[in-house]
Amino acid sequence: MRSEHTDKKYEEDLKRLRDHILQMGGLVEDQIQKAVNSLVQRDSPLAEAIIERDHEVNHLDVEIDDLCIRLLALHQPAGKDLRFITTALKITTDLERIGDMAVNICERALELNWEPQLKPYIDIPRMAGISQRMIHESLDAFVREDTELALKVCKDDQEVDDLNSQVFRETVSYMIEDPHTINRAMKVGFVSKYLERIADHATNIAEMVVFMVKGKSIRHIKEIPQSI
Amino acid sequence: MPWKHSLVAKFSLFYTGIVLLLLAASFLYSGGVVKRLYTSFLQKKFQQEAKIVSRLLSSQLEGEALDKLCRLIATDLGVRLTVIAPDGKVLGDSEEPSSTMENHGTRPEVLEALAGGTGESIRYSTTVGYEMLYQAIVDRAGPSPRILRLSVPLGDIEEVIGSMRRAILVGLVLISAVGLVFAYLFSRRLGQRVGRMADFSQKVALGSFPQNFFPRKGEDELTLLEQNLNEMSVKIREKIKEILVEKEKVDSILRCMIEGLVVIDTRGTVVLLNDNARQMFHLAANQSFSGASFMEVSRHPEMKKLVEEVLACDCSRECFSKEVSLDEGRWVRVNAVSLRDGDEHPLGYILVFHDITEIKRLETVRADFVANVSHELRTPLTAIRGYVETLLRNPPADPEESQNFLAIVHRHSERLGRLIDDLLTLSDLESGKIQLAREEIEAGDLIRRVEEIFKDQASKKGVAFSHQIDPELPTIVGDPDRLQQLLINLVDNAVKYTAAGGQVKITARASDHTRGAERGAVQVAVVDTGCGIPAKDLPRLTERFYRVDKARSRELGGTGLGLAIVKHIVQAHGGQLKIESKPQQGTTVSVTLPGAIADKKANGVLFLCTANSCRSQMAEGFTRAIAPKETRVFSAGTEPKEIHPLAVKVMEEAGIDISNQTSKGLQAMPLEQIDLVVTLCGEAAESCPTLPPNTRHLHWPLPDPTIAQGDEREVLEAFRKVRDEIRTQVEKLFSLNP
Incomplete structure (x- = not known):
């Protein structure tokens, strides 16, 4: 009776961990989307609201950490569960960083909103869309243990990198043309860099998922394998 | 099925075992019985014979004479006859000379006879070398009693028993062989019937329910079982069909629902979700979500909050209802009701998601419209009131000035009239009150007529006005007045928003489509090189009173209804309206009107x-x-x-x-x-x-x-x-x- 209770509690805790990770993912996705909206639509109150909401992400980060440590201490899981919990521990760090990036974007948006718009934003919303999708898919891969999807996320990173260098070239050309734009162009470049970092974090998550499922590390290698 | 496991084999083996047991038992038992019967028969016979013999043997006879007589009698009777004195001395014997024989006083039958009158014994005789039956009686007829003993070798009886056993063996083997055949046949038949039942149950297990699987014959228990199975199959099949029909009903209801539907249990785990819910949350159509957490369906923070609220609320009395904003500006209204079992214990919740994005948009449009229409009506009205009040309270002395005031009032009332006319036209078009005439029209004529109207205005403003009409233009069908109004509105806009030195051009050409509804259609486009429209305003352009530049367009005398009227006229004609624009480069409004042959x-x-x-x-x-x-x-x-x-x-x-x-x-x-x-x-x-x-x-x-x-x-x-x-x-x- 007692052991059954413990097992049930353990199962529930694992489920809660999974839910929390997804919740955190959903939250940072929303943060990114709104952050980029605040930039594109020059909506300063929205940006401030997002900076305000970052504490929710941080709170979830702490909560997930606690949950993982409790699971490890109380149940001494082995095998798949152990890999799942340790991966979850690492994923939260990445998600928390992504949340910070969203805050950074908002800060740049607030600064940019004080000045006239440098250029219409076309690539930045696209980058945001792709990185958001990457976070979504990497977490989907995490909960479904889908390595195919995880590998797709790793491959999608290239697209964001390309867009980033495109934005970089563009902002540099603005700066060369007119030194007055340097301040704004730099900030736009920062935003692009933040998004690129977000995509990198999503890639990290995807790589950890591959490790979790297959026990095979695909980190720090040049060519992403076609399949595992 | 392997032979050794089959029912036939088991039955046959079992039967064979029983037969063998029976055989062994009867074999062993029959010998004993026969021997006992035979000996008791012999004993009775010997008792009678001994009595007869005692009368024959005179007590005076002794020695050789007695032996001789004994031999005669014994030969007749087929036994051995011995006469023994009470002290055990053999007086006469039919086989050996009595004088040489040992004392028989200790023989059990002799002792028994001396004690009780008769005595018997079966034992191995050392004298003759085989088992003998001895029967002795005491003869008290003479002066001194003597014992007559008749004996016979039992070797004969062993032979009888042997032959009897052989007969029994043969009989039993024959009977058991016949029985085995019957057992085999019976058990095979039984095996077949049971096998058929096994087939049946396997079929049922695999989900097919055979009808009338067992033939209706016989009256035994198995037949009864078979008939019951037949009936069971039919019943189950009916039930399954009913359930399938019910399921199909529920499925099609779920499928046909425009709303997304998600059923969750009390812990927030997804039990069911329909296709529309999948579409709403961008989920793959083939992935199963049953048992998954709601977070796997949608991890939008608003949804998380919503599920928490639903789980916390007591939805039994009233329906939970909330409007939630999702990403991409989508709005959903969520209604939730709780599912309860018979004892009012909550089982879960049904969440119904209505996509209200369009309703939200229309609400905005309507609110804007009301605000705009009151504003639009009030502007000229305020001007009119102001000038009229001035004229009433302190009329200017200079008649020219009052004339001037009155002109302003006139202009504004004209504008008010125009506004009301446009509003009425629009509402008539929207309500479908206006019956469109269906006449065949040459698009070229229409364009030339409109060009006449705007020629002066355009040249006054310094805008070059031209047209380009395909020589072989198909005839179109429609209401000439409405179509003219459409073109006037479009050209009016174009001229209005094109600065001096710009160009306005009307083109008309036949549609490229050779098939379908657009075959024989005419595409009329009004192209200008004006200020253009920003991309974000394009979708809302045809809304009433929607203005791109709120400050400027009213100055130019527009009512804000022109494009709304255009849209409605085009729709009423079954055509298509397309607006393309690049800021600072110009706008192209093209209208595709259905041709006469595309009907x-x-x-x-x-x-x-x-x-x-x-x-x-x-x-x-x-x-x-x-x-x-x-x-x-x-x-x-x-x-x-x-x-x-x-x-x-x-x-x-x-x-x-x-x-x-x-x-x-x-x-x-x-x-x-x-x-x-x-x-x-x-x-x-x-x-x-x-x-x-x-x-x-x-x-x-x-x-x-x-x-x-x-x-x-x-x-x-x-x-x-x-x-x-x-x-x-x-x-x-x-x-x-x-």
């Missing part, structure tokens, strides 16, 4: 049918008769057809001559002219050539092979029915009978 739904119909299908002939004939003249009807059969004479008769009744309908080969068909493919049976559909992607396909799946056989009246009736059915279908197809 028909199809201009080429291909029939695919197999040979000898009377139905297809009738369909083809009808289509030729009913389809509009421009419609080309193709037919592709595999062989030349023979038409049933009665089918011809039925067609003639309807006034259709099908004797000269010819079929052409598939290769001869201009595929790009085919709008509709009608297949009349499955196989022909496969031979259908690759058609352009938008081709419509209609399938009449009822080629009835039995139709051409039977009673003439019945056939005629059947043909008439088919004819009427096809007529309805074809008429519907071409919408000639709306």
Whole structure:
């Protein structure tokens, strides 16, 4: 009776961990989307609201950490569960960083909103869309243990990198043309860099998922394998 | 099934075992019984014989004489006879001289006889060398008692028993062989029946429920069982069918629901979700979510909050309802009710998601409209009131000044009138109150007329005004007044927003489409090089009072309703409106108006049918008769057809001559002219050539092979029915009978 209770509690805790990770993912996705909206639509109150909401992400980060440590201490899981919990521990760090990036974007948006718009934003919303999708898919891969999807996320990173260098070239050309734009162009470049970092974090998550499922590390290698 | 596990083998082995046991028992037992019976018979006989012998043997006889007499009697009786004195001395014996024999006083039968009158014993005789039966009686007839002992060797009886056992063995072996055959046959039959039941249960387990699987014969218990199984199968099948029908109902209800539906249990785990919910949350159609956490369906923070609220609330009394904003500006209204079991324990919640994005948008549009219309009406009104009040309170001394004031009042009242006229036109168009005239119009004339109206205005503003009309323009169908109004509104806008030195051009050309609704359509475009419209304003441009530049357009005298009216006129004509614009470069508004010949739904119909299908002939004939003249009807059969004479008769009744309908080969068909493919049976559909992607396909799946056989009246009736059915279908197809 007692052991059954413990097992049930353990199962529930694992489920809660999974839910929390997804919740955190959903939250940072929303943060990114709104952050980029605040930039594109020059909506300063929205940006401030997002900076305000970052504490929710941080709170979830702490909560997930606690949950993982409790699971490890109380149940001494082995095998798949152990890999799942340790991966979850690492994923939260990445998600928390992504949340910070969203805050950074908002800060740049607030600064940019004080000045006239440098250029219409076309690539930045696209980058945001792709990185958001990457976070979504990497977490989907995490909960479904889908390595195919995880590998797709790793491959999608290239697209964001390309867009980033495109934005970089563009902002540099603005700066060369007119030194007055340097301040704004730099900030736009920062935003692009933040998004690129977000995509990198999503890639990290995807790589950890591959490790979790297959026990095979695909980190720090040049060519992403076609399949595992 | 391996032989050793089969029922037959087990039955046979069991039976054989019993027979063997029986055999052994009877074999062993019968010997004892026979021996006992035989000895008791012999004993009785010996007692009687001994009595007789005692009378024969005179007590005076002794020695040799007694021996001799004994030998005679014993030979007659077939036994050995011994006469013994009470002290055990042998007085006479039939086989050996009595004088040489030892004392018999200790023999058990002798002792027994001395004690009780008779005595018997069966023992191995050392004298003769085999088992002997001894029977002794005391003869008290003489002066001194003597004992007469009769004995016989039991060797004979062993022989009897042996032969009897052989007989029993043979009998038993025969009987058991016959019995084994019967046992085998019986158990095989039983095995077959049980095997059949096993087959049956396997079929049931696999989900097929055979009907009348067991034949109805016999009256035994197995038959009863079989009949019950038969009945059970039928019942289960019915139940499953009922359940399937119910499930199908629920499934189709869930499928047909426009709303997304998610059922969760009390812990927030997904139990069920329908296709629309999948679409709403962008989920893969084939992934199963049953048992997954709601977070896996949507991890939007708002949804998380929503589920927490639903789980916390007591939805039993009233329906939980909330409007939630999702990403991409989507809004959903969520209604939740709790699911409860009989004891009012909550089982879960049903969440229904309505997509209210459009409603939200319309709400915004309506709120804007009300705000705008009051503002638009008030502006001229305020001006009028101001000037009229001035004129009333302190009329200017200078008549020219009052004239000036009155002119302003006049201008504003004109504007107010225009505004109200436009609003009325719009509301009439929207409500469909205006009946559009359907006249054939030359687009060129229309454009030239409008150009006349704006020529002066344009040249005054310094805008170059030109037109470019295709020489061979198809005739269009529509209401000339409305279409003129449409063009006036468009050109008015173009001239208004084009600065001096710019260009306004009206072009008209035939649509590229050779097929379908847009065949013969005319595309009229008003192109300007004006200030252009930002991309974000394009979708809302045709809303009433929507202004791109709120400050400027009113100065130019617009009512804010022009494009809304244009949109409605275009829609009423079944045309299409397209606005393209680049800021600072110009705007192109193009209107596609349906041509006179595009009224028909199809201009080429291909029939695919197999040979000898009377139905297809009738369909083809009808289509030729009913389809509009421009419609080309193709037919592709595999062989030349023979038409049933009665089918011809039925067609003639309807006034259709099908004797000269010819079929052409598939290769001869201009595929790009085919709008509709009608297949009349499955196989022909496969031979259908690759058609352009938008081709419509209609399938009449009822080629009835039995139709051409039977009673003439019945056939005629059947043909008439088919004819009427096809007529309805074809008429519907071409919408000639709306």
